[in-house]
Amino acid sequence: MTTNGDLLGRYGHALLGVFGTPALVVDRGEGCYVWDVDGKRYLDLLAGIAVNALGHNHPELVGAVSKQVGEVVHVSNFFTTRAQIGLAEALLRAAGAPDGSRVFFTNSGTESMEAAIKLARRTGRPGLIAAHGAFHGRSTGALALTAKAAYREPFEPLLPGVTHIPYGDPAALAAALTPEVGAVVLEPIQGEAGVIEPPPGYLQRVRELTRDAGVLMIVDEVQTGIGRTGDWFAFEGAGIVPDAITIAKGLGGGVPIGALMTFGPEVSGLLQPGMHGTTFGGNPLACAAGLAVMATITRDGLLEHSARVGEEFADAVRALDHPLISGVRGRGLLRGITLTEPVAPTAAARAREAGFIVNPVAPDVLRLAPPLIITGAELTTFVDALPGLLDAATS
Template sequence: MKADAFIAMEERLGAHNYHPLDVVLTRGEGVWVWDVDGRKYLDCLSAYSAVNQGHCHPRIFKAMVEQAARLTLTSRAFRNDQLGRFYEEICDLTRSHKVLPMNSGAEAVETAVKTVRKWGYRVKGVPEDQAEIIVCRNNFHGRTITVISFSTDDASRDGFGPFTPGFRIVPFGDIDALSSAVTPNTVGFLVEPIQGEAGVILPPAGYLKAARSICRDRNIVLILDEIQTGLGRTGKLLAEEHEGIEADLTLVGKALSGGFYPISAVLSNSEVLGVLQPGEHGSTFGGNPLACAVAREALKVLVEEGMIENAARMGDYFLKGLNQIRTPGVREIRGKGLMIGMEFHPEMGGARPYCQRLKEKGILCKETHEHTIRFAPPLVITRETVDWALDIIRSVIEG
């Protein structure tokens, strides 16, 4: 079948809740993907950072096949021989004390919300049903009803009310606003170290460190959503490392499986996750042996193959090259590691036309918040490939 036939099939039978570029992919390897018509592209989105290790990494594939031949699912009604090993390895790597595995990023966020509320009632002594969690304007933490209840994106909220109460919204990067929003009922502060969907927005230097201090001083759980920024994307294992802090509760997902299988995890200490008792929270697939085996290998290749360090080097190089592009249409280029945003002035007509022209020249990327292109290739990208990409990007943006 040709691409047009696949597209027509999707449009006829699928819900229209996405607006993808019209490319139909059929194969991937490393940083490259191929469409059904045989065209080759550089993937500069990495499935929103779920494919940090590159497409179809052979070691992760081998681990998945071997585990799939032995045991795929037990539910948490029984134990399996992969879950404890996954706990031990991810705790050692991230200096965590406790882990709660789930399937998706949104589930991890929901888990965090439930957990810190219960911690607030059982440990901090907040009156029942009065717990408040502070979040940031322009956040993106998923699309469940509770998560969109504290979104400021009208498109995510329109027509989906009534919404879940218990959230206070402050400007991202404004430490004074955070401090002022705290009340005796505040149990948590949920924040992305870098706002990805908002357009790769970096907070001022020192913001996370100051937030860490406020949370510690006022007995609040600091929750870092590292579902996109974590696992090497910014040139560190976790983005919190750039400011030398440790969250009380860290959310990881996406690249936790290298793109092979849905898995996410809530990482924390015993005090916070210890409030959960049997029967209070869980998931049929959460912590299944197939997901755990895949995640164990995905973490190993990140570290053993130097992908995190490569993200730091290639990110600096890529960002420097993009900043040498000369055109009045670009408002700002910003990023950390291989998480980079190129924002256009509003009068340029949006970022999507540039994404479409880049696709025609062999680079796949996607606009976010209308005016920004996000460049986030797999962490295995080489200097030679970055140079090739920069030449094409320059020809499209300056042309």
């Protein structure tokens, strides 16, 4: 019998070591659970980092992908398909996009951000503003916007003209909006920084400042989009219309796909034929998956479900009144449990031993981004276990 240890040894000899050694080898999944090759079951409270929106082995997603494989998988960007057109239309409807808005499909969130950077540079002003704590991807363009020094420094010099400002500080943004700036790129909730929400009114003020300055407002919805926060997109909660958004992660339910959505004809017209492209972006297989995800979210009321069970979960964690828990951040089913001591990595390891997958996104923050189909009862099993896991992390 092949074990986790056997396979991880082979992994170390075959895979480039950019991820270190994985924690386990996942063999299969069903609903909100996965099993490793040793047969141990885990409640997946991370969903592939906010990717597996419908959990694992969902019949609608499996059926849609299987059907598409039997028809056509790839056609190149010389042609289009029903699935590609249908998914673009569904995304525009979900975002409430005005007439003249458009979608460009990619294969990942990073590729979506690269497209957004090219869109911004088409304004004729090369400067970009991003936030401290931001994570926008690891390709060289997206990395220039990403703030973490450990990610950036080995690859500098990066794309010039990027200014990082404090997140949630409108005055700092106003001071940074020079005539050279073409776009401001922000996450509506900073995921990799520890599930950090901006102060009330911040996104509205960013929209006012960028509009007054004639600067694009680009919202990175890669982690927060597709129902993760209880709305299709997190920017909706602010009542604003950005100039563009980037999408990925949950859109394909695990099948790689991303998108750049531009709002209105003026912004959509910045990228003309021949200015950008991709071989695999918008392929019929990925678009069929995206259609199945969006249709299932709508049919099963998963937006409302995410908002409700996410808030119930946050209330239950706060009600534990555990000395190591200082609060719960986030919205919907994107949550960060903040701790009073930097024990998140150890707590996550204890959780995995107990059959729960969570992410120590910061030394003092446990991030949860479970499938949107997760039930309150399933979340309760983790809440009930959490005090013991935290106690074990400090013993």
